[in-house]
Amino acid sequence: MKVKICGIRDKQTANISVKAGADALGFVFAESKRQISISKAKEIIASLPKEVLKIGVFVNETKDNLVEIFEEVGLTHVQLHGDESPEFCNSLDLPVIKAISIKSQEDVKKIEKYDCEYILVDSPYGKYRGGNGTTFDWHLLLNQEFQNNRLILAGGLTIENVQEAGVLVNPYMVDVSSGVETEGVKDMNKIELFIRKVKLGGANNDNLYTSR
Template sequence: MQVKICGITSVEAAKQAVASGADYIGFVFAKSKRKIDKDKAAEIASHIPTTIKKVGVFVNEELETIRDIASTVGLDYVQLHGDESPAFCKQIGYPIIKAFQIKEKGDLEKLTEYSCDYFLLDSPAGKYRGGNGEAFDWSLAKGLTDLKGKVILAGGLHVGNVRQAIAEVGPVGIDVSSGVETDGIKDLQKIAAFIEEAKQVEKGD
């Protein structure tokens, strides 16, 4: 099970995620309480091994800005969390994770319009696109056999429900941000516990 720890804003949190076995580290470059600028993200990224993929999260951002940040930070993936069109996604020039907010079954039909490396299924937007700490109805995402190996699950995940989420949806990866925080700050113990719990699933424990 691939695990992405998103909303990283410190070297300490990044190192904990790496040491605990995270597969992806996420930086948020959109409006959010976890927003980070490209220079700080680049500094943190310099401490992340090349084996760990770096993901930049954007919402309805200009194409040139995305490319500039991706180049500066050394991003491996660009995650688009806004209303970006399929054509826009193709122009970026980086592997794409396209996020979709799932309120009803019909929302999943939009996925067929996009050609992406991964589809991230998230809960409906709150104050910000993503990172709101609320889960959507996972039963809506059952049986996505056409997308096997391409679905990343997000939204309201934490150490207490991640096994159930994986069992219900069967994603290739999971994405967590607020679920590994205490008072809005990344909690090193929660990061370690979450990753361990998620990784235990594939071991059958």
């Protein structure tokens, strides 16, 4: 599985995440405690390797603003966490990740309506659209056909549960934010251990973790 570390706000965290093996980094432009400015995101992204996905997170943003920020910052994808319709997503000449909150089987059925490069499945909304640190019932995703969409699993993933989630859901990528934080701040040791848990099965890696 691939790994996305979301809620990046500084160059040190970005670079350590990449060095640890992160395949994608997320930058939150929507209202959030992890919101980042366009100028800061641009500065961080300029320092990153080309192969790393740079994903901007938005909620009900206008098409013009999405295009402008995508080009200005140097994003590779836009992740849409709002009420964006399939038609709106299709109208964008950009690589789109559509986030869908999962509460029931009816929500799972919404996935087939979207023809996006990736579908991100997340927990029900809390204060913000995403990044709330809660899981959902992963069993709702079993035995589903997703029209070859690459599935990204988010919502309450941690060092302790990511392996279980990976076995049960078998997503293309897992997405973590609060699960690698200590007191609301990205924890470098947690990031390293989370990535190793995903990539290497967690063998002989417990010594990496020291709470900060």
